Every structure is written in structure tokens, then in C-alpha cells.
Amino acid sequence: MIQPPTLVPSRGPGREYAMPRSGKTTVQVLLVEDSPDDADLMLKALHEGNLPVCVSLLEDGEAAIAFLRREGQYEASPRPDLILLDLHLPRKNGYEVLAEIKQDPDLRRIPVVIMTSADSEKAFVDAYNLHANCCVSKPVDQDEYSRAVRQIERFWLHVARRPS
């Protein structure tokens, strides 16, 4: 059974995880990940950085597209500054989500980081051909995993310029 994702403007058990800190603009991150363990690790690592980050977590591809297009219950969703996308997702897979984003003149400029446990080279080639901004293999080891997420956070939120 897939839980219909809901957005709750709070921490706790909701689907939006904000770490408000004064003085800096909050960076909006959309995380599309169906594994709760992976999502937990990512949320922790993302909130360890020194920029205020608000993460919206969705568990399937259809919800991600609805969120990005502000359809239905996602009418008031924020536009993400960065998207972290798993490839294996229920209902609409990560390739389909990526292709839709990168073909949409309004959405295509949002950087999409693919995080995947796929081990075939073809998965990476396909994602780059669909214009993924970068792909990262999910390390099996938990510490390595957190380190990879922190590297992504550091590079995309502190080094790279993002479109506004």
C-alpha cells in the first residue's frame, strides 16, 4: 500500500521538514525517495549543513510531478531550489520524472541530483542522457551514505550557483 503523501507545515511526523534559522533565505529541497530509511539518513545529513533547509519529502513519482506543477493538494507547494531524486519509485519511476522535468521549459532549470542504488552503468548513462545534473551512487555503508549527502549539500548549496 502506498501512503498518499500529505504536506504538513511542521516537523514531527509530517512530510515537510523545516529547520528555520533567522537571517538567511531558506533553501527549498524536494526529496523523492520511497525508502523511509534512506529518506531519514538524507534528512539528517541535509540538516547538518549551515544553511536553513526546508525539505519536502515525497514517496512516488506521480506525487513529485503534481508537487512541481502545483496540482491538486500541492497547489501551494514551494518551487524547489534543488531536487534529489531516486530512480526506483512507485507509480512513476525516476527516469519518467526526470524526463518530464527536463522537457518542461519552466522546470528544466531546477538542478536534479539522482541518488540511486542501481549498479548498472546503463542506469547512469540513461539518466545523464535525460539531462540529470549529476548522479550519485548510494553507498551501502551508512557513514559513507551520510558523507555523500553532505557532499551533495555542500556542493549544491554552497559552491554551485543555482538558478533563482
Add this chain to the structure above:
Amino acid sequence: MQAMINGGKRIEILLVEDCRDEAELTMQSFADGRVRNRVHWVEDGEEAMAFLRRQGSHAAAPRPDLILLDLRLPRMSGHEVLAEVKQDPGLKRIPVVIMTESDDEKDILSAYDRHANCYVTKPVDMDKFIEAIHSIEEFWLTTVHLPAA
């Protein structure tokens, strides 16, 4: 262990940069990195395309795993090189990192609209410049999974 992330093979990098000092700093910084790599430097956009298409004196050029591209270039701009690379089915999956002095929002939007993989503004201060190059090297060579040729 991280050095094995892209199979342990040497990473080929194409650097498209018209300023000699910045090119030398970039190459030095990559040479000091933890992952085995080789930087091929060309000074303008037309030469970059010749390198990628193995034309003329670049007949034996390797296929780069990563492209570092300045925007302000003689003969053919970085925007034009980016558009050609990202429209070419054989080249489009090679990640292109834009490295430029420009922090003009129009350049940033235009680069991402043309599927630049990322955009980094070069700091004027030399120490900060080296730090930025090091961050690019660390992220793209040790964290990212680059596409196979």
C-alpha cells in the same frame, strides 16, 4: 576507496579556458587531487568542438569524462559550445561544469536552460579561486558517478 568510485580509471577532463593563468591554476589544482586525472586544455570554443569531434590536430583526442567550460571565449562562446554539446546525442551525457567570472542571473538561467550540469562563479581572490576549483574536483571526481563513454 573513494578513488575507485569511477572504476579507478584515469579521468579525462577537457578544460576550455582562454586565460592562461586561470588554466594553469586549474590544472595544478586537479593534478594535486586524489583521483587520477588528466586535463586537456584548449583556449577557445571552436577548438573545444574540434577536440570533442576529434577533428584536425585533435584526431587522437580521448573522449572527456567531464568538461570545464568558461562562458566568455574567443571565436565561439561557452553558451554556443554548451548548446552544441547538449544537442549532440553522442556528447550530451558528458557533464559540463560552467566556470565563469559572470554572476549575471541571465547567464545562470541560460546555462541551466541549455542543460549545463552546474554553474560555478570563479572568485576573483586567488585563494578562493583555488578553493572553488578544489570543491569542483572533490565533488565531481570523488562523489559523483560519471557516465561511462
